[in-house]
Amino acid sequence: MWTEEQWAVIEPKRMSSVVVAAPGSGKTTVMTEHMAQIIAARLIPAQRILAMTFTRQAAEHMRQKLRAHKELRPEDVESCAMGTFHAVFFRALLEADRPVYPVLTQRDQYALMADAVCEVLGERRAVSAYELQSYLTLHSRMVGGQVPDIDAPTRKILQAYALRKRASRRWDHDDILLASLDLFQQPCDPSIRLFQARYILVDEFQDTNLVQWNLLTSLLARNEALGFVVGDDDQSIYGFRGASPEFLQRAVEALPYARQHLLTLNFRSDRSILRHAAQLIHHVKTRVHKPLRGVRDAEGVCQAYEVTDRTEQWVLAHGLLTSAVRRGYSVACLARTRNQLAAAWAALQQLCGTEWRVMANRMEFRTFHDSKGKEWDVVIVLDMAVSHDVNLADADEERRLIYVAMTRARHELHAVVPCTVEGRPRRPHPFLHEAGIPLVKASPRGRRLRFEIG
Numbered sequence: 001m002w003t004e005e006q007w008a009v010i011e012p013k014r015m016s017s018v019v020v021a022a023p024g025s026g027k028t029t030v031m032t033e034h035m036a037q038i039i040a041a042r043l044i045p046a047q048r049i050l051a052m053t054f055t056r057q058a059a060e061h062m063r064q065k066l067r068a069h070k071e072l073r074p075e076d077v078e079s080c081a082m083g084t085f086h087a088v089f090f091r092a093l094l095e096a097d098r099p100v101y102p103v104l105t106q107r108d109q110y111a112l113m114a115d116a117v118c119e120v121l122g123e124r125r126a127v128s129a130y131e132l133q134s135y136l137t138l139h140s141r142m143v144g145g146q147v148p149d150i151d152a153p154t155r156k157i158l159q160a161y162a163l164r165k166r167a168s169r170r171w172d173h174d175d176i177l178l179a180s181l182d183l184f185q186q187p188c189d190p191s192i193r194l195f196q197a198r199y200i201l202v203d204e205f206q207d208t209n210l211v212q213w214n215l216l217t218s219l220l221a222r223n224e225a226l227g228f229v230v231g232d233d234d235q236s237i238y239g240f241r242g243a244s245p246e247f248l249q250r251a252v253e254a255l256p257y258a259r260q261h262l263l264t265l266n267f268r269s270d271r272s273i274l275r276h277a278a279q280l281i282h283h284v285k286t287r288v289h290k291p292l293r294g295v296r297d298a299e300g301v302c303q304a305y306e307v308t309d310r311t312e313q314w315v316l317a318h319g320l321l322t323s324a325v326r327r328g329y330s331v332a333c334l335a336r337t338r339n340q341l342a343a344a345w346a347a348l349q350q351l352c353g354t355e356w357r358v359m360a361n362r363m364e365f366r367t368f369h370d371s372k373g374k375e376w377d378v379v380i381v382l383d384m385a386v387s388h389d390v391n392l393a394d395a396d397e398e399r400r401l402i403y404v405a406m407t408r409a410r411h412e413l414h415a416v417v418p419c420t421v422e423g424r425p426r427r428p429h430p431f432l433h434e435a436g437i438p439l440v441k442a443s444p445r446g447r448r449l450r451f452e453i454g
């Protein structure tokens with residue numbers, strides 16, 4: 001069942017690897033199987049293995065896979081340390097008896113940042129969620145080791161936010177990592193679980209930022225442990241949190257005895273989807289070169305449609321969704337923002353009428369970022385239009401984001417381009433052209449919405 005390139009990674013005798021893998025090539029599957037083989041062969045005791053990833057969902061998924069593994073004893077699976085980067089280090093801080101503070105929810109973060117903005121700019125006004133998120137993003141990028149070019153008032157706002165956070169004795173996620181760095185400055189109790197790990201594995205390594213990189217390399221050195229990291233530099237889409245594909249590209253030099261492996265065989269997508277995705281990602285300047293090969297013979301569908309406006313977009317999306325559901329396909333609507341998804345949800349609900357309940361159970365609505373790690377038979381990408389003055393020539397992170405969305409599709413990828421949004425003219429997203437995706441003019445017929453939905 002395993003391909004030769006997958007087995008080269010799984011093989012339990014070969015520990016310490018840097019795996020750079022294409023989408024749909026079985027990254028997580030291969031990493032968990034490698035862990036299972038190591039545990040089953042008793043090469044390292046399960047309680048000395050630490051596996052980290054970036055979302056709770058991914059960590060839980062990993063645990064479930066190991067629980068379902070026939071060769072593993074339940075007690076071994078449960079004694080293996082697994083969790084998100086933040087959860088693992090938060091626990092270590094607790095065990096080390098370091099001061100820790102409750103972590104702010106996103107809503108609390110917005111409230112603190114809104115107060116900081118009003119304090120610095122000296123005016124009481126409603127600050128939009130977009131503006132608040134932009135400041136939090138800058139804050140995170142700075143903590144994550146980047147040096148964004150920011151003006152003096154912005155710097156003051158970020159300082160005011162940090163002060164307010166401290167005064168309220170609360171942390172955001174970045175504080176967990178910063179406090180953890182301090183664990184390596186002083187002698188530490190070896191009974192802390194984190195310091196017992198002898199094999200440390202990290203999934204989705206392209207999402208690492210500088211602080212996480214420093215934590216991992218310090219931990220490997222301190223524990224004299226071996227490391228295994230897997231990721232796809234082409235799917236690095238968390239630059240706004242300071243993440244950079246550079247760390248995956250550098251990992252082979254930094255991990256002791258590491259060997260680099262490539263996983264290039266995609267099990268997910270039909271040929272046309274892979275061909276256009278490969279054409280797009282080829283434009284990214286700095287990346288680990290890896291061919292994107294598929295196992296499927298089917299050509300599949302990869303098509304973009306130009307429609308007059310968003311009303312026509314919903315009518316077209318409704319037709320595509322209905323057709324997919326009728327054929328028994330899994331289907332997802334993807335868009336850049338939650339607001340776009342909310343508009344799609346409202347419009348499609350109206351168009352589906354009494355069928356909505358059935359339809360809603362058969363499809364998913366996700367942002368591009370939230371679609372990472374997922375796959376569907378049919379993917380409909382909405383609002384693939386930009387205003388005429390947007391220049392994306394240099395936007396590699398944006399290329400990677402579109403690449404992630406495209407590579408979620410198994411059989412059909414449909415991108416919809418509304419030529420006007422809220423009365424303003426839009427043009428097709430330039431990366432549709434870069435990817436070579438054919439663009440046709442569509443005039444969806446059928447039932448019209450009774451009113452314009454913005």
Ligand SMILES: Nc1ncnc2c1ncn2[C@@H]1O[C@H](COP(=O)(O)OP(=O)(O)OP(=O)(O)O)[C@@H](O)[C@H]1O
Pocket residue numbers: 001002003006021022023024025026027028029030232235267268372373374407
């Ligand atoms: N050796 C194999 N034979 C058949 N199917 C496989 C094999 N390896 C992986 N797959 C299947 O390929 C698909 C993609 O696997 P998986 O989601 O683990 O890939 P991934 O590299 O993590 O993808 P992505 O990074 O795009 O989210 C899954 O449906 C998985 O079951």
